[in-house]
Amino acid sequence: MTGRGRSALPYLYLLPALLFFVPFVLVPFIHTVGLSFYDWDGLTRAAFTGTDNYREAFASSLVRSAFGHAFVLIFFFGVLPVLLALPLAVSSAQTSAPGGNALRTLIFMPQAISTVVVGVSWGWILALDGPLNAGLRALGLDWAAVDWLGSFTWALPSLGIVGTWTLIGLCVALFFAGLQQIPASLYDAVAVDGAGRWREFLAVTLPGLKGPITVALTVTVISALRAFDLVFVTTRGGPGTETVVPGILIYRRAFEDGRLGSAAAIAVILSIVVFAMTFLINRIADRRAP
Amino acid sequence: MALSSRARRRYALRGLTAALVIAGISVGCGSNGSGDRDGAVQPGRDGADDGRYALEVWTPESGTRLQLVQQRADQFSAAHPGVKINFTIRDFGSYPAQLKLALASDSPPDVVIGNLGWSLDGPLIKAGMLRALDPWAARYGWDKRYAEVAQRQMRFSTDGREFGRGAIFGIPYAADVIGWFYNVGKLKTLKIGVPATLDELEAALETARRAGEVPIMLGNKAQWPGLHLFYLVSDDLASDREVNGIVFGDRSVQWTAPSFVASARKVAQWNARGYIAAGANSMSPADALAKFVRGAGVFLPAGSWNAAELSAEMDDNVAFFLTPPVRKGDPSRATGSVGYGWHITAASRQADLAAEFIDFMTQEAFAIQLAASGDISPLDLGDRAPQMPSRLAGQIFEAWQSVLANGTLRPYLDFSAPNGAEVLYPTMQSIIAGHETPEQGLALIEQSRMKFLDSV
Numbered sequence: 234m235t236g237r238g239r240s241a242l243p244y245l246y247l248l249p250a251l252l253f254f255v256p257f258v259l260v261p262f263i264h265t266v267g268l269s270f271y272d273w274d275g276l277t278r279a280a281f282t283g284t285d286n287y288r289e290a291f292a293s294s295l296v297r298s299a300f301g302h303a304f305v306l307i308f309f310f311g312v313l314p315v316l317l318a319l320p321l322a323v324s325s326a327q328t329s330a331p332g333g334n335a336l337r338t339l340i341f342m343p344q345a346i347s348t349v350v351v352g353v354s355w356g357w358i359l360a361l362d363g364p365l366n367a368g369l370r371a372l373g374l375d376w377a378a379v380d381w382l383g384s385f386t387w388a389l390p391s392l393g394i395v396g397t398w399t400l401i402g403l404c405v406a407l408f409f410a411g412l413q414q415i416p417a418s419l420y421d422a423v424a425v426d427g428a429g430r431w432r433e434f435l436a437v438t439l440p441g442l443k444g445p446i447t448v449a450l451t452v453t454v455i456s457a458l459r460a461f462d463l464v465f466v467t468t469r470g471g472p473g474t475e476t477v478v479p480g481i482l483i484y485r486r487a488f489e490d491g492r493l494g495s496a497a498a499i500a501v502i503l504s505i506v507v508f509a510m511t512f513l514i515n516r517i518a519d520r521r522a523p
Numbered sequence: 524m525a526l527s528s529r530a531r532r533r534y535a536l537r538g539l540t541a542a543l544v545i546a547g548i549s550v551g552c553g554s555n556g557s558g559d560r561d562g563a564v565q566p567g568r569d570g571a572d573d574g575r576y577a578l579e580v581w582t583p584e585s586g587t588r589l590q591l592v593q594q595r596a597d598q599f600s601a602a603h604p605g606v607k608i609n610f611t612i613r614d615f616g617s618y619p620a621q622l623k624l625a626l627a628s629d630s631p632p633d634v635v636i637g638n639l640g641w642s643l644d645g646p647l648i649k650a651g652m653l654r655a656l657d658p659w660a661a662r663y664g665w666d667k668r669y670a671e672v673a674q675r676q677m678r679f680s681t682d683g684r685e686f687g688r689g690a691i692f693g694i695p696y697a698a699d700v701i702g703w704f705y706n707v708g709k710l711k712t713l714k715i716g717v718p719a720t721l722d723e724l725e726a727a728l729e730t731a732r733r734a735g736e737v738p739i740m741l742g743n744k745a746q747w748p749g750l751h752l753f754y755l756v757s758d759d760l761a762s763d764r765e766v767n768g769i770v771f772g773d774r775s776v777q778w779t780a781p782s783f784v785a786s787a788r789k790v791a792q793w794n795a796r797g798y799i800a801a802g803a804n805s806m807s808p809a810d811a812l813a814k815f816v817r818g819a820g821v822f823l824p825a826g827s828w829n830a831a832e833l834s835a836e837m838d839d840n841v842a843f844f845l846t847p848p849v850r851k852g853d854p855s856r857a858t859g860s861v862g863y864g865w866h867i868t869a870a871s872r873q874a875d876l877a878a879e880f881i882d883f884m885t886q887e888a889f890a891i892q893l894a895a896s897g898d899i900s901p902l903d904l905g906d907r908a909p910q911m912p913s914r915l916a917g918q919i920f921e922a923w924q925s926v927l928a929n930g931t932l933r934p935y936l937d938f939s940a941p942n943g944a945e946v947l948y949p950t951m952q953s954i955i956a957g958h959e960t961p962e963q964g965l966a967l968i969e970q971s972r973m974k975f976l977d978s979v
Contacts, residue, residue: 277646295946380802380804383802383803470949474949
């Protein structure tokens with residue numbers, strides 16, 4: 234093989250991915266960035282307005298609160314599933330009880346269901362006269378039965394819990410696979426050192442799962458930031474504006490109000506936040522490298 | 524103002540790609556531009572050789588209305604040998620976006636249904652895509668066919684910057700009105716008569732609550748139904764000048780006017796007193812309707828478009844009235860619209876034929892057909908009204924005819940700006956829930972309206 238052929242080869246491997254990435258992701262993204270500097274209704278001539286759309290977005294309390302809601306969702310979509318999935322994965326890996334695989338499949342199931350179905354189902358479960366409140370009332374906890382998705386206090390956390398339920402299975406699956414990669418000799422070594430369960434978890438399991446945890450956090454944090462479908466199906470951003478997230482604003486401004494430029498600016502800000510969060514998660518993971 | 528077709532296409536393409544990024548969705552390429560779905564057919568250019576003409580017509584209509592519209596169009600074709608009507612039908616939700624793309628394409632349709640105010644008609648007129656219909660209005664008598672309250676909803680300045688005055692841009696054929704549906708059996712059991720004044724209505728709500736009933740069934744998850752409930756109060760408390768001022772861009776009128784504050788406060792009080800169904804904020808309008816059909820709720824504030832479903836499910840156990848006036852005997856005012864209008868596109872090469880088609884589609888004969896199906900139209904039919912298919916349809920028809928005859932039809936306040944879903948609806952929901960004071964909330968709504976008016 235010639236030297237020239239060798240240097241072209243890596244690009245050849247990238248070509249299939251680039252063929253999709255460039256026209257369907259990169260070019261539209263650049264278009265969106267361009268559009269965010271214009272005032273455009275989708276029909277008449279677009280007027281260049283510089284950074285006006287960005288200034289409007291940063292000045293708008295609605296846009297700021299939408300990003301605030303997205304950060305609340307990061308806790309429910311990312312942090313909580315990871316924290317809950319760790320003990321689930323560890324304990325299910327340590328037991329060889331029959332049905333372990335079936336259980337893991339069951340926990341993973343929400344991942345396989347379309348978000349719209351998840352939203353409709355949870356809308357029913359969380360309704361004022363739904364099964365959750367029926368259960369609470371049966372336990373004598375009438376005071377705790379509230380209109381979860383219609384409450385100005387509880388709507389956002391309720392949405393968050395639905396996200397936790399959906400994403401926990403993904404985290405368990407990732408961690409379970411990661412656990413299989415940890416050499417048994419490490420466990421033997423800490424056992425010889427006389428470490429208990431907790432010590433074993435901190436010294437071997439957790440460092441061994443660093444990779445899967447990073448992947449899980451990256452995926453779940455992104456899904457929290459770009460949440461749209463679940464919100465659209467269950468609350469439409471309400472009550473009031475309590476569950477408005479950036480995706481809802483982008484959709485409304487672009488497709489209902491004819492404010493394409495403003496929608497594009499919010500989309501660009503959202504993309505930057507997503508990049509920053511991804512970078513941050515991976516940076517922290519790298520720093521903790523043993 | 525009008526762009527070259529290439530420039531328009533470029534902008535449309537840019538919008539499409541932006542939309543793809545923004546929503547993260549993929550779009551089937553075949554779903555747009557149905558103007559040329561038969562291949563190379565170009566409106567107005569195709570058939571001149573063989574003596575056949577095709578009118579490309581776009582509509583978001585569905586159900587019975589669509590059937591009637593298509594039947595009527597068939598009659599037009601029958602009466603005009605050589606003229607073919609090609610319908611492109613899109614679902615209501617995606618219609619505005621798809622229509623914009625079609626109008627900006629190389630083969631735009633001839634006749635299109637729009638939507639009132641700033642949501643669709645305004646941007647299209649501003650972009651120079653629709654024709655002012657005044658020359659044909661005079662020829663066909665459209666300017667005299669409709670009551671002025673109805674006609675005003677179809678007027679725009681030719682630059683698309685002022686709504687409610689200027690040229691006629693659309694000719695309507697169907698209408699809608701908001702009022703109160705009620706459960707006839709429950710009213711009888713509670714020994715309540717049909718309220719003749721606003722006070723009587725409030726007394727009826729209180730009686731229903733004391734009897735353990737849900738006085739007002741409301742599904743406010745979509746956030747606009749709460750605003751419709753507000754209309755049912757502002758119909759009484761706000762003046763024509765105030766409502767028209769808000770809708771048609773009069774800056775001397777503001778949402779913070781005492782009458783709107785009082786209306787919002789009353790609806791919030793109704794909620795605080797337990798008149799509005801618990802769980803309304805997480806209930807869809809369809810669920811609320813289903814519950815009402817199953818016997819939950821004494822009153823259902825809703826639009827006339829629900830009538831067919833309600834009477835099919837409840838027969839004569841459901842009836843309708845408009846918000847009763849403050850003073851007994853005064854005419855009822857009601858919020859409603861003349862629906863969507865037929866428009867002729869600027870790009871159409873057969874505008875005269877299109878105008879003839881529109882005239883045919885909006886004549887009294889069609890209004891009578893609509894009425895016979897249980898629907899309402901913008902025309903005052905007087906004694907030429909047909910037999911109605913149900914008692915409910917008859918009540919709605921009568922109520923509608925009375926607001927037309929009395930000139931007491933009010934436009935929807937959400938016509939005032941296109942961003943209702945972002946500001947107006949959620950803020951009204953917050954006010955009703957007591958989460959925000961009427962003064963604070965309405966100030967926010969007014970601020971958003973002013974910002975929009977400045978941007979037009």
